[in-house]
Structure formats: C-alpha cells, structure tokens
Amino acid sequence: MLAASRRPLVVLLAGDELTRSITTSCLEMSGYDVLGARTAGEVESLLLARPDEGRVDVLVTDADVRDTVDGLSLAGVARCLDPTVGVIYTVRSPRRLDGEALEPGALRLRTPYHGHQLVALITDLLASPANRREQTRAAA
Numbered sequence: 001m002l003a004a005s006r007r008p009l010v011v012l013l014a015g016d017e018l019t020r021s022i023t024t025s026c027l028e029m030s031g032y033d034v035l036g037a038r039t040a041g042e043v044e045s046l047l048l049a050r051p052d053e054g055r056v057d058v059l060v061t062d063a064d065v066r067d068t069v070d071g072l073s074l075a076g077v078a079r080c081l082d083p084t085v086g087v088i089y090t091v092r093s094p095r096r097l098d099g100e101a102l103e104p105g106a107l108r109l110r111t112p113y114h115g116h117q118l119v120a121l122i123t124d125l126l127a128s129p130a131n132r133r134e135q136t137r138a139a140a
Contacts, residue, residue, distance in 0.1 A: 008057040008126055012036045013043045013074060014090075015065045019111075023060075026115030032122065040069040047081055056085050058122050062111075063091040075103045086125035088118070 010032045014020035017038070024034045037043045040061070047056065059078045065071040075087045087106035090113065102108075107121050 007031055007033045008122070009033045009035070009055070010058045010060060010122060011043055011046060011056050011078075013038075013040060013059075013061045013065060013071055015039070015062055023115060023118065027119065027122075030115075030119045040065055040067040040071055040074045043074055044069050044077055047078055055082055058086040058088065058125055060088045060090060060118065060122075063089045064111075072102070075106060079103050086122070088121050088125070090118075 020036045061071045063071045087103045
C-alpha cells in the first residue's frame, strides 16, 4: 500500500514532446507525480539516480522509441532496480510486441491513447502491488 503522504510516481518515456506534455498534465491532474523523458537513456539515468529519493511506482515506456537503450529493454532495467515496478508499454501496433519478451505482468496500450485510458491502467497496476510481486517472483 502506498503511504498516504506520498503521491505515486510515474516515469513516462514519450519520444514526442506534445504527447509527453499532454500525458504529464493528465497524470498530474489525476494525482500522480510524473518524471518525463524523451529518450530511454534519460529514463535510465533517472532510475539510476533515484535510489535514495523514493521508488518509482510505474514506468510508462514507449515501445517505439529507439535509443542506446530501447523502450522495450528499459522495462527490464527498471525491473532489475525494483522488481515491483509496474510497467505499461505504449505502442503504435500491439502486434509488434507479440514476439517480444515483455516483462511479466506488464500491460500494453495502443497509441494514440486518451489520458483516462492510461490513468485507468495505472490505477489497476497500483491497486494490486502484491499481485505484481507474485508475478515477478514466479518469473524469476
């Protein structure tokens, strides 16, 4: 369960600046703290720099972003640092992810999406952190 005094933290990887800005605003209005980034490398740096600043609750990663670390691999990095972090992949074509090794318990959201759709997925992930932990243990 999240501490009452702390808002859930979402890290958002969105290559498109307009998408990142609109999504960040929507998430903040829905009660989340958001760290946004344009590249997977930026998110990786954020994740590595935060061990003493509190944990990341959910990573929303654009699977279409290609960087030194791509959007798909980024979820693996986040789960190595914290096996309970929730993962949501956003992607233009969900079929593209069918052959990929996705993180256990991760959700998918097709782009373009409405902010309320993303908020609903995040709410679902945060509502059952024990389930995420069990899925992670089973995959290990």
